[in-house]
Amino acid sequence: MDKCDKLAKYYGVTIDSLVHQDNKVDDIKIAPAPIGKHLWGTVTIGSKGQIVIPKAARETFKLNEGDRLVVLGDDAEGIALVKVDVFEQRVQEALKLSRQMTNE
Secondary structure: OHHHHHHHHHHOOOHHHHHOOOOEEOOEEOOOOOOOOOOOOOOOOOOOOOOOOOHHHHHHOOOOOOOOEEEEEEOOOEEEEEEHHHHHHHHHHHHHHHHHHHHO
16 A cells, blocks of 8 residues: 555655556546546537536536636647636736836
């Protein structure tokens, strides 16, 4: 167990994911994701652009029916979804820091 713990810490993964490596995308086995990182597989875009967020992702990020998300994009990095309240909080923090820097 001690060696498994050291290996997990070295690779930045959980012991469980190290021992029970059953992560797959389609039929391809992949290495465990680092702690705090997730790969839930693939989704298909519907005819109106809709996607279904995997259940495990919804549970991890406490996403519920009716929650609003901000869709962000970066040409090099891709698309990100952020809860509206988290996005608004970050914008307010950035504005506050901006004002502090202007007043200095």
